[in-house]
Amino acid sequence: MLTINQLNKQIGQQTILEDITFEQTPGEIIGLVGRNGAGKSTLLKCIASHYLLDDGQILINGESIETNLALKTQIFYLDEDHLFFKNLSLNQIGQFYEAAYPQFDMSQMMALLAEYYLMDNQQYQQLSKGMRGLFNIILAISSHAPYLLLDEPFDGLDVVVCKNVIRLLLDQVSENQRSLLITSHNLVMLEPLIDRTLILKERHIIQDYRLETVRQNARKLQIVLKTNQVPSLFKADGRILNISGRVMVVYFADYTDELAGKIAALDPVLCESLPITLADIFEANLTNEQDYQVFV
Numbered sequence: 001m002l003t004i005n006q007l008n009k010q011i012g013q014q015t016i017l018e019d020i021t022f023e024q025t026p027g028e029i030i031g032l033v034g035r036n037g038a039g040k041s042t043l044l045k046c047i048a049s050h051y052l053l054d055d056g057q058i059l060i061n062g063e064s065i066e067t068n069l070a071l072k073t074q075i076f077y078l079d080e081d082h083l084f085f086k087n088l089s090l091n092q093i094g095q096f097y098e099a100a101y102p103q104f105d106m107s108q109m110m111a112l113l114a115e116y117y118l119m120d121n122q123q124y125q126q127l128s129k130g131m132r133g134l135f136n137i138i139l140a141i142s143s144h145a146p147y148l149l150l151d152e153p154f155d156g157l158d159v160v161v162c163k164n165v166i167r168l169l170l171d172q173v174s175e176n177q178r179s180l181l182i183t184s185h186n187l188v189m190l191e192p193l194i195d196r197t198l199i200l201k202e203r204h205i206i207q208d209y210r211l212e213t214v215r216q217n218a219r220k221l222q223i224v225l226k227t228n229q230v231p232s233l234f235k236a237d238g239r240i241l242n243i244s245g246r247v248m249v250v251y252f253a254d255y256t257d258e259l260a261g262k263i264a265a266l267d268p269v270l271c272e273s274l275p276i277t278l279a280d281i282f283e284a285n286l287t288n289e290q291d292y293q294v295f296v
């Protein structure tokens with residue numbers, strides 16, 4: 001079990017993360033989402049000890065990784081902004097990680113490289129962006145660290161490679177009970193992969209939920225009214241996701257019988273439920289007033 005307990009992080013004078021607390025169980029896949037600059041990468045860097053914490057603790061099975069340094073090898077994170085190994089070949093990089101991670105599986109790395117047509121004698125900096133992304137995931141898998149922190153792992157991957165990567169990651173989770181904490185703006189790819197979502201906003205985790213639970217309580221309705229006036233009810237109790245003339249798509253996080261009655265009282269021409277996606281939840285939680293005015 002990975003525990004993040006009351007983590008605070010400042011960079012310069014700016015507080016980036018405040019009172020971040022959550023737990024991740026073995027085999028759990030968590031999506032960490034938030035708008036640009038919300039602090040997702042900073043959180044991963046804190047968990048991976050690339051940044052010192054200003055406050056709080058990171059624990060594995062109840063033990064602090066500050067006091068038991070060996071625990072740090074249970075967490076894998078690649079900081080793509082500060083790669084030390086760009087001039088090295090994939091093989092050499094593997095050897096470095098083999099020395100750093102006690103359970104690193106070099107033969108697995110070689111097999112995965114061959115499976116994805118990557119040459120082990122090629123220099124990292126000669127790889128395309130997508131090939132680098134793929135190699136980073138192969139490295140993460142081969143590390144055999146139980147906790148993988150993946151920052152935008154789908155970035156630059158074509159859709160076929162992306163699906164393969166997802167399959168690879170899912171195999172790892174189910175076979176080896178490895179836990180994934182993934183940041184991504186690619187919500188379509190992220191959605192089928194994750195068990196749970198953390199939404200980061202204004203330094204805090206503002207939501208921590210499972211998609212199934214959200215789907216039980218929320219509704220996304222496509223509503224056609226007789227006028228194109230937006231009812232105040234939609235703004236007060238919902239989030240308008242789209243307006244096209246008299247057709248409105250509205251997300252209600254807490255859809256009660258009472259609310260259903262109020263909507264019925266508007267006498268809509270059409271009112272139908274649409275499937276709720278992770279992107280809807282992202283928009284409903286993270287749209288600011290100024291973005292909101294685009295529609296209303």
Ligand SMILES: Nc1ncnc2c1ncn2[C@@H]1O[C@H](COP(=O)(O)OP(=O)(O)OP(=O)(O)O)[C@@H](O)[C@H]1O
Pocket residue numbers: 011012016034035036037038039040041042043
């Ligand atoms: N090294 C740094 N020096 C100064 N400020 C930084 C540094 N790293 C991050 N920040 C600031 O911390 C905040 C969070 O950045 P971070 O990269 O963690 O966001 P993010 O959620 O990963 O964003 P994105 O989705 O755009 O990748 C931003 O305001 C950013 O400017």
